[in-house]
Amino acid sequence: MNHVTLQNLRKLSPAVDLAILIDPEGAILASSPEIDEGNPLGEIAAPMLTALAGLAERTTRELGRGLLQEFILRGPAGHVVARDLGDGRILAIVARPSAQLGLLLDDIDAAADTLTRSAA
Numbered sequence: 001m002n003h004v005t006l007q008n009l010r011k012l013s014p015a016v017d018l019a020i021l022i023d024p025e026g027a028i029l030a031s032s033p034e035i036d037e038g039n040p041l042g043e044i045a046a047p048m049l050t051a052l053a054g055l056a057e058r059t060t061r062e063l064g065r066g067l068l069q070e071f072i073l074r075g076p077a078g079h080v081v082a083r084d085l086g087d088g089r090i091l092a093i094v095a096r097p098s099a100q101l102g103l104l105l106d107d108i109d110a111a112a113d114t115l116t117r118s119a120a
Contacts, residue, residue: 001118002030009111015099017078018045021115024088026050049082049092057084070108072101081105083112091115 006019010032021029028035028046035045057068073080079099082092091112095104 002115003032003034005111005114005118006030006032009093009107012107012110013093013095013099013104015078015096016093016104017096018092018094019111020045020049020092020094022046022050022090022092029089045092045094049080049090053082053084053090056082074101079104081108083108085112085116085119087116087119089115089119 002021006021009019010016018031018033020031020035023029026046026049052071052073053068056071060066060068068084070081070083076097078097079095079101080092081095081104082090085091091108093104093108
């Protein structure tokens with residue numbers, strides 16, 4: 001189910017190069033495309049996103065902004081968006097700069113809702 005949800009997210013947002021679901025310890029639960037050895041994006045994505053999420057969570061808490069919901073990184077080569085699903089899992093995407101961020105966030109919301117419901 002998780003893999004199908006990530007595939008559907010990429011179909012809705014074709015500018016997404018990688019959609020990944022990560023557990024609280026940084027292990028990959030599902031990804032689209034599937035991550036295999038030799039895929040440099042996939043090999044570095046999970047540990048980096050886990051570290052970033054931990055830092056973002058601590059920052060929001062220390063600054064009195066509550067629990068982390070999502071963070072967005074934008075650079076000249078594209079976007080990284082990560083959403084905390086509330087149970088320690090992280091849904092993250094890596095998208096090209098052509099992605100329309102507002103529409104992308106809507107698609108991520110829908111995928112996050114599906115992943116949260118399927119885990120219950």
